[in-house]
Amino acid sequence: MAQALTPESLKRGSQSFAGTYGISEKNQPLGFTPGFRDEETGVIYISCWRDGSPAPFHALDGLPDHLVLARGPTGRVVAVKASVIAGFIRWGLFYTREQAAHCLD
Secondary structure, eight states, X not given: OOOOBOHHHHXXXXXXXXXXXXXXXXXXXXXXXXXXXETTXXXXXXXXXXXXXXXXXXXXXXXOGGGEEEEOTTSOEEEEXXXXXXXEEETTEEEEHHHXXXXXX
8 A cells, every 4th residue: 555645755756766757856947847646636846935936856745635645743744645656747747756767768
């Protein structure tokens, strides 16, 4: 069974794709934007800060409340639904980290 998406799991994902186009730092110059996709609905969300401005990396705070499972004491998102995956958006299409890492090799 899938686990909730958390800041820690996002960090592990970035670490596992370090040095590839599967991380924001490498693929943003090529037109990729960090984002999320809810696998239950297919809806894609651009990664944003709490105020709605675009984030330069995967940030959970800008996701809509219906995806949020838990918030910390300061209101920061600490878990979202397990159906939400991190990836990238380019030209309106969603790419998983793995797809982004390999499509540019």
